[in-house]
Amino acid sequence: MNVLEFTGLVFLGSLLAGFLGALTGLGGGVVVVPMLALLFHVDIRYAIGASLVSVIATSSGAAAAYVREGYSNIRIGMFLETATTAGAIAGAAIALHVPTSAIAIVFGLVLLYSAYLSGREREEHGPQLQSSPLARKLRLDGTYPTPEGKQPYAVTGVPSGYGLMFGAGVLSGLLGIGSGAVKVLAMDQAMKIPFKVSTTTSNFMIGVTAAASAGLYLARGYIAPGITMPVMLGVLAGSMIGAKLLVQIKVKVLRYVFAAVIVALGIEMIFNGATGRI
Amino acid sequence: MTVESNTPAQGGFNDQRIEIIIGVLLRTGVLLAAAVVLAGAALYLLRYGHDVPNYTTFHGEPERLKSLTEIVQGAIALDARGFIQLGLLILIATPVARVLFSAIAFGIERDYMYVVITLIVLGILLYSLFGSAS
Numbered sequence: 001m002n003v004l005e006f007t008g009l010v011f012l013g014s015l016l017a018g019f020l021g022a023l024t025g026l027g028g029g030v031v032v033v034p035m036l037a038l039l040f041h042v043d044i045r046y047a048i049g050a051s052l053v054s055v056i057a058t059s060s061g062a063a064a065a066y067v068r069e070g071y072s073n074i075r076i077g078m079f080l081e082t083a084t085t086a087g088a089i090a091g092a093a094i095a096l097h098v099p100t101s102a103i104a105i106v107f108g109l110v111l112l113y114s115a116y117l118s119g120r121e122r123e124e125h126g127p128q129l130q131s132s133p134l135a136r137k138l139r140l141d142g143t144y145p146t147p148e149g150k151q152p153y154a155v156t157g158v159p160s161g162y163g164l165m166f167g168a169g170v171l172s173g174l175l176g177i178g179s180g181a182v183k184v185l186a187m188d189q190a191m192k193i194p195f196k197v198s199t200t201t202s203n204f205m206i207g208v209t210a211a212a213s214a215g216l217y218l219a220r221g222y223i224a225p226g227i228t229m230p231v232m233l234g235v236l237a238g239s240m241i242g243a244k245l246l247v248q249i250k251v252k253v254l255r256y257v258f259a260a261v262i263v264a265l266g267i268e269m270i271f272n273g274a275t276g277r278i
Numbered sequence: 279m280t281v282e283s284n285t286p287a288q289g290g291f292n293d294q295r296i297e298i299i300i301g302v303l304l305r306t307g308v309l310l311a312a313a314v315v316l317a318g319a320a321l322y323l324l325r326y327g328h329d330v331p332n333y334t335t336f337h338g339e340p341e342r343l344k345s346l347t348e349i350v351q352g353a354i355a356l357d358a359r360g361f362i363q364l365g366l367l368i369l370i371a372t373p374v375a376r377v378l379f380s381a382i383a384f385g386i387e388r389d390y391m392y393v394v395i396t397l398i399v400l401g402i403l404l405y406s407l408f409g410s411a412s
Contacts, residue, residue: 004327007319043336053366057311060304060372074297078380078396085402092406138391207304208399211373215407218370219345221338225362226331229319232366236312 018238029177048176049222059207087169104273111266178206307372318361
């Protein structure tokens with residue numbers, strides 16, 4: 001395989017990853033690293049560097065489309081970013097001292113957990129919920145568009161959501177992923193924010209979180225232009241197409257399909273890490 | 279202070295406007311980054327398209343693809359990899375610009391609590407980008 005073929009194939013794989021990542025709110029990063037490591041036998045450190053940059057592309061590219069729809073909440077995003085960016089720097093620092101096989105195993109476990117979260121039934125939270133005093137003080141509540149017009153929503157569980165967000169940041173810095181699944185978990189489950197607001201705000205936050213560790217990765221030589229170029233362009237194109245379709249199609253079936261793919265990749269990552277192949 | 283200012287809709291209007299401006303800003307940054315990366319990709323594929331890639335073993339990128347100033351110098355010299363790296367740098371800078379812009383927007387809104395929150399995020403980002411380079 002020469003550089004032309006390698007670039008073309010990585011581009012196509014990344015296109016699909018970005019598309020599915022934007023549609024499901026799980027981010028393309030979770031698939032990009034296993035794809036590069038398992039399919040293309042790229043060293044996991046290069047894979048993480050490329051993924052991290054693509055995660056910024058996913059977030060920034062899709063955010064432009066999302067904000068027009070009025071789903072994402074900038075105050076929730078900004079407040080929680082104090083936790084995710086601090087976590088991202090901690091995660092990148094941890095990555096310095098951890099062997100690649102351990103990173104592969106942690107990655108596999110995160111993949112399995114992401115799949116579990118996305119496959120789980122969730123309850124839509126009613127508008128009758130009252131905001132907690134802390135959420136009200138931080139003015140986190142807002143409105144989002146529904147077929148019946150603008151719907152106000154309340155926010156609660158701020159401390160637990162904040163703690164989960166720090167964890168999401170650590171995983172992002174350690175693994176080069178957006179940690180969309182953990183971010184959505186923090187907002188949707190812990191803070192009772194409507195699902196669509198959670199996924200779009202998560203997508204919005206992912207770029208800032210990834211940028212917090214990207215500088216550290218660049219300085220460490222983890223970002224190889226020959227790999228990152230097709231990954232970034234592919235994921236960007238895919239995520240823009242995905243974001244355009246998000247409001248129009250039902251994602252339930254797709255989430256199950258994506259979850260199945262993630263389970264398979266997770267098991268393979270753990271196996272390869274445990275046997276020392278990564 | 280009117281009664282309406284207690285409802286989320288009032289704050290939502292200003293936020294919505296800020297978000298749309300930020301959305302345009304983000305998209306511009308991303309498209310610019312993509313254009314630079316694409317130009318670098320064309321150079322790269324023309325020059326190295328038939329080489330055999332080897333990414334199986336990690337050796338880390340050389341200094342000219344790691345430091346901010348050397349990346350810019352490489353791109354000016356039309357070095358293919360330097361050009362790609364410059365595009366990636368622009369991409370990494372878009373979220374930073376987004377946060378900076380949010381801080382200004384919250385300032386215009388006189389929402390000082392969120393100005394402080396946003397500046398904390400900005401400080402962490404700048405530490406990562408410049409604190410680690412030295």
